[in-house]
Amino acid sequence: MIEARHLHKRFGAVTAVHDVSLAAADGRITGLLGPNGAGKSTTLRMLYTVLQPDGGDAFIDGISARQRSLEARRRMGVLPHGAGVYPHLTARENITYFGELHGMGAEACGRRAAQLIELLEMEDFADRHAKGFSQGQRLKTALARALVHDPRNLVLDEPTNGLDVMAVRTLRALLLKLKAQGRCILFSSHVMQEVAALCDEVVVISGGRVVAQGTPGQLRERAGTSDLEEAFIRFLEPGGQG
Amino acid sequence: MRHLLTVLRKELRENLRDRRTFVAALLIGTVVMPLLVGALVNLTVRRGQSQDNRPVSLAVVHAERAPGLVAQLRQYRIDVVPVDLDDAAARDAVRHQRRRIVLAIARSYASQLSQGLPAPVLLYSDSSDVAGAADVGRVRAVLGRLSSQAARLRLMARGIDPMVLSAIAVQDVDVATPTSRSVLILGTLTYIILLTMLMGGLHVTLDATAGERERGSLESLLTVPVPREQLIYGKILAACVFMVLSLTLNVCAMALALRYVGLENLGMSVNLDLPTIVKLIASCAPLAPLGASLMTIVAAFTRSYREAQTYVGLVLLIPTLPLIFANTLGLRPTVWLMMVPSLSQHFLVTGLLRAQPVSALYATLSVSVSLLLGLIAAFGAGRLYHREALLG
Numbered sequence: 001m002i003e004a005r006h007l008h009k010r011f012g013a014v015t016a017v018h019d020v021s022l023a024a025a026d027g028r029i030t031g032l033l034g035p036n037g038a039g040k041s042t043t044l045r046m047l048y049t050v051l052q053p054d055g056g057d058a059f060i061d062g063i064s065a066r067q068r069s070l071e072a073r074r075r076m077g078v079l080p081h082g083a084g085v086y087p088h089l090t091a092r093e094n095i096t097y098f099g100e101l102h103g104m105g106a107e108a109c110g111r112r113a114a115q116l117i118e119l120l121e122m123e124d125f126a127d128r129h130a131k132g133f134s135q136g137q138r139l140k141t142a143l144a145r146a147l148v149h150d151p152r153n154l155v156l157d158e159p160t161n162g163l164d165v166m167a168v169r170t171l172r173a174l175l176l177k178l179k180a181q182g183r184c185i186l187f188s189s190h191v192m193q194e195v196a197a198l199c200d201e202v203v204v205i206s207g208g209r210v211v212a213q214g215t216p217g218q219l220r221e222r223a224g225t226s227d228l229e230e231a232f233i234r235f236l237e238p239g240g241q242g
Numbered sequence: 243m244r245h246l247l248t249v250l251r252k253e254l255r256e257n258l259r260d261r262r263t264f265v266a267a268l269l270i271g272t273v274v275m276p277l278l279v280g281a282l283v284n285l286t287v288r289r290g291q292s293q294d295n296r297p298v299s300l301a302v303v304h305a306e307r308a309p310g311l312v313a314q315l316r317q318y319r320i321d322v323v324p325v326d327l328d329d330a331a332a333r334d335a336v337r338h339q340r341r342r343i344v345l346a347i348a349r350s351y352a353s354q355l356s357q358g359l360p361a362p363v364l365l366y367s368d369s370s371d372v373a374g375a376a377d378v379g380r381v382r383a384v385l386g387r388l389s390s391q392a393a394r395l396r397l398m399a400r401g402i403d404p405m406v407l408s409a410i411a412v413q414d415v416d417v418a419t420p421t422s423r424s425v426l427i428l429g430t431l432t433y434i435i436l437l438t439m440l441m442g443g444l445h446v447t448l449d450a451t452a453g454e455r456e457r458g459s460l461e462s463l464l465t466v467p468v469p470r471e472q473l474i475y476g477k478i479l480a481a482c483v484f485m486v487l488s489l490t491l492n493v494c495a496m497a498l499a500l501r502y503v504g505l506e507n508l509g510m511s512v513n514l515d516l517p518t519i520v521k522l523i524a525s526c527a528p529l530a531p532l533g534a535s536l537m538t539i540v541a542a543f544t545r546s547y548r549e550a551q552t553y554v555g556l557v558l559l560i561p562t563l564p565l566i567f568a569n570t571l572g573l574r575p576t577v578w579l580m581m582v583p584s585l586s587q588h589f590l591v592t593g594l595l596r597a598q599p600v601s602a603l604y605a606t607l608s609v610s611v612s613l614l615l616g617l618i619a620a621f622g623a624g625r626l627y628h629r630e631a632l633l634g
Contacts, residue, residue, distance in 0.1 A: 050633060051630055070467040073465055083458050084462075086252075086457075088256040088257070088259040088260050097248070098462075098466060100248045101248055101463075101467075
């Protein structure tokens with residue numbers, strides 16, 4: 001369960017996030033949808049505690065990200081935007097390194113890494129140095145790294161950016177699998193179709209504000225159109241319905 | 243503490259697999275620098291030998307006008323080569339380095355000499371040709387000696403004691419001991435040792451800070467439940483390990499190289515036995531945390547790996563401090579100067595090489611103040627990595 005309550009964030013004179021509140025429930029995939037520069041990454045960064053909000057707070061399973069950030073991080077797996085891996089470590093070593101940083105013992109790390117390698121079908125490159133990895137292989141490694149401590153909550157920032165069709169499809173299948181395990185998944189995207197294909201719940205964000213929130217069906221209904229893309233565009237228009 | 247070791251272990255493992263670290267930390271320190279120093283010292287040794295023994299070649303115009311002089315010159319191991327050049331050609335030959343020195347005997351030489359008057363000769367040389375200065379000096383000294391010999395003979399022939407010519411008798415007393423003389427050459431050694439040490443950690447620091455940010459793994463790293471300082475301290479520690487590794491290899495290789503160079507030929511003995519090597523390393527190593535932390539701080543303000551590379555290079559200027567201040571100002575260790583990082587290491591190193599170690603108080607001061615400043619800088623680096631601008 002991830003909750004944002006009245007998040008504010010300013011960078012100098014620019015207010016990047018203005019009073020954003022949202023909730024992502026367990027066993028559901030929540031999509032944060034918005035054009036580039038809408039404040040998606042800034043919002044997520046506050047949720048996963050690398051940025052301090054100027055106002056409001058975020059709660060991970062009810063734990064304040066501001067007050068108890070280390071505890072909040074323990075309950076979250078994070079795939080930041082453009083997440084990179086360590087080129088001179090193997091995929092497996094990349095995974096176990098994060099396991100150790102999460103306080104897991106060497107044995108537990110090894111076991112968990114093997115599990116994830118199987119789950120993400122990484123067997124054929126698991127013990128190769130990450131230097132020559134393809135985009136898809138790198139994403140899988142970064143994702144396995146984010147899942148190493150078996151978190152209940154998963155935050156992904158534009159995970160499909162730069163991926164080919166096959167990799168996107170694999171990722172989708174994986175997110176559905178994780179959802180079926182009862183995890184809370186929050187991911188951001190600027191691609192309409194992706195959100196429509198995956199999400200149980202959509203939060204549309206524009207200009208640092210939440211302009212609409214609901215299931216894809218509710219959003220279509222509220223915008224008065226059967227086409228989700230059309231609905232998205234309408235919400236983004238100044239003075240749009242939300 | 244446990245996380246710090248996890249970070250340290252990972253950085254060591256990753257960097258040991260990286261060719262760039264290998265080159266910076268191991269190859270330069272172990273092979274390149276010792277070769278450079280060895281070659282430099284070797285050259286100095288050879289030049290020192292040659293100046294006394296090698297015959298000097300001297301082109302003489304109109305040698306037939308002064309057969310006596312030519313014979314005497316040959317006795318002083320000056321290789322007389324008779325040539326036929328006029329004034330312009332002689333100037334030209336020297337200017338274009340076809341001849342290093344040309345001696346022209348004037349037409350009036352023999353007649354002047356026989357009348358007991360100054361016998362004119364012209365000595366062509368190029369004072370901007372530094373390499374030839376020693377040869378010119380030798381020829382001039384021999385000519386001076388021959389001239390004064392002839393003068394003494396003239397005085398004696400007139401019944402005057404030649405001693406009247408020497409009003410003041412100067413005798414040079416050089417108190418340089420063999421070891422202290424070699425420090426002149428080896429003063430540069432401190433610079434090379436400290437530079438190599440810092441370079442050993444350079445790539446590690448860049449990779450762990452700016453490199454990690456550029457690859458996009460930094461943000462992931464900051465989402466693990468470990469306080470940021472601990473991550474940074476682990477990285478700084480990894481850089482220190484590489485610096486000390488580089489330092490150790492460098493000092494050992496240097497000691498080996500100097501053993502083969504044959505400094506004895508210069509009348510020097512360098513004090514580089516095993517205990518000295520250990521002390522050398524122990525003197526320089528305390529500078530590593532300060533160097534690594536400063537590099538980390540600088541890297542925190544840069545936006546890309548390339549930018550970081552440029553500015554972190556500034557930290558490499560630290561070891562030039564002793565060269566600038568100690569060598570040119572002729573500073574000697576004092577309580578205050580032993581608190582200056584890099585300068586104090588220089589004093590410790592030169593002291594050890596000279597076999598005149600500085601006092602225990604000074605050594606303790608150097609080690610503790612450098613380490614303390616290193617800790618403060620590391621703390622500052624830890625604080626800096628809380629900045630949000632770090633994410634770029």
